[in-house]
Amino acid sequence: MRNEQQNKKYIYTYVHHVDEYDLCRMEMRAFFNHDSKSNFIISNVEVDPSRSPFIEDRLEVLVEENSIDNLKKIIEHFKVDAKTFKVVCLNTFEIGNTKKIPQSERRLIERELGLLIEGEPDLDHPEVIFGLILLDDTWYFGIHSKSESIWRKHLHKPHSYSTALSTRVARAVANIAVPRPQNIHAIDPCCGIGTVIIEALSMGIKIEGRDMNHFVCQGSRENIAYFGLQGKITLGPISEVTQHYDVAIIDLPYNLFTHATREDQFDIIKHARRIADKVVIVSIETIDDLIADAGLVILDRCMAKKQRFLRQILLCK
Template identity: 55%
Template sequence: MKPANQEFIYTYIRHIDEHDLCRLEMRSFFGTHSEANVLKSEVEIDPSRSPFMKERLEVIWSSESWEGFLSQARVFIPPSTFKTTCLNTMDMEETKKIPHPDRRRLEREVGESIQGEADLLEPSIEYGFIQMNGKWYFGLLEKSLPIWKSHEQKPHMYSTALGTRLARAVANIAVPHPAGIRAIDPCCGIGTVLVEARSMGIDIVGRDINPLVCKGSRKNLAYFGLSGEVVKGPIAEVSDTYDVAIIDMPYNLFTHITSEGQQSILSEARRITDKLVVVTIEPMDQMIKNAGFTIVDRCIAKKGTFERQVVVCE
């Protein structure tokens, strides 16, 4: 059983265009964000959920000095074969990147201090250590698996659909902690958000007025071995209520939807949920307010010169 004050250290890699989106995902997961590419928290998140996380260190011990760090390593007995990896491969807040030869030397020192059998090729357990802001941390290492990458090649595509990285981040922003949460994507298109959410165990259903994209969404889910309900029909026909809704707002540029139609979608969303995450290419603050929501957080998601707003409403 983990102690009540268990600490986790998360490292991040993101493109400069994704900085704002990554920080919003951080705030959704942890209630705060880091301007740097590392964050320490007592909140446990599977690193493979985020398209930006590189790895997670579940802290076992820490020390203000390297000698103190090694003294704890000397009394540590792992349960099976192990490997140690230094995570200082890039600048960490005030701590500069440790050059490759120095990282290898530190890894050898730690590995030789631990009372166990090291295995660099096929270890049963991988440990990591990191220096951050003048302190050394050691713990269980879990690397992020880029599951979202396998979802890029869907059998059914849609030119205006969200990219998989953005869709995965949006699903996390909407449902950072899935236990007991029911979600709906009432304008699901070909199911980009549904695929990402379902692959993370989020309980979400889809809906769309276009029967062809509903069919494509079902096929995309099935292609990745995922289940999930996708119903044809407008949001106005939704009779159930949900903890959160995700709406990638239909675009005036590519559809015949009017501003009145967009307002109707938002107003119907207010009827079925108390929390809404809207993705839009145009400002919708007044429409969101008119629907009875309050904007509590937001970001700009960029891809080159193209920008979308991700708006969190309650």
């Protein structure tokens, strides 16, 4: 069994659409400082799986063995602090090079391990869920956490625009901007109806919004309140912001739908650099020249698709 004093090890499994591959990897890099070409990643960084729109499961590894028989020998001496538990096998789909384990085999393994653990099994409302996963001929056993798709609830808000970011993209953008929320203060100075604001607030990120349109600001406030969240939305342009922030998230106005010119976009980027240490920019156009002229450097980037829209996500400093 892994020594409690050693660094913890977590296994995260991922599920996403093929169009979300690049965005998912950029979010991975924000969370873990590296990414994985496969649909799982192993890291000593703890992330709430419900934060990501792409994470399916998280396993906090307690035991790892090269055979199920060796794992069973350790499990025999495993004691549960909680009153009730259950065991689930996470190989419900192909993970990396490891094929899906058929349901009948998974149920048999779960039952055999459950019988070895000292404690009271409860399949319906267990206090702790133990997870088991096979990856590349190694069995991992530990505490399982299932991701909750909180972003789905935010699809049904009172006010929405067809050109706004999807809730999945907005959630990933918020994570890229603020992977670790503690002591971080963020701003979305072109917040629109609050799609990014809602995702960020729901994850405990300290963020405030701003927009030049009075009706948009009101719509954003109503959307935030609809989900029981509390956030400050201010009317006015980014040029009037005097406070300094750790990070700014900028979904640039689109020339196709607004009167914003490249000069207007440059002005927004320039002020974003003035008010924040780090800037995440969403754009439907290539704006590398504007970013460079504003004195920012692109640290990471990806493409995100939504129907016919192709957006660039740029992490700048």
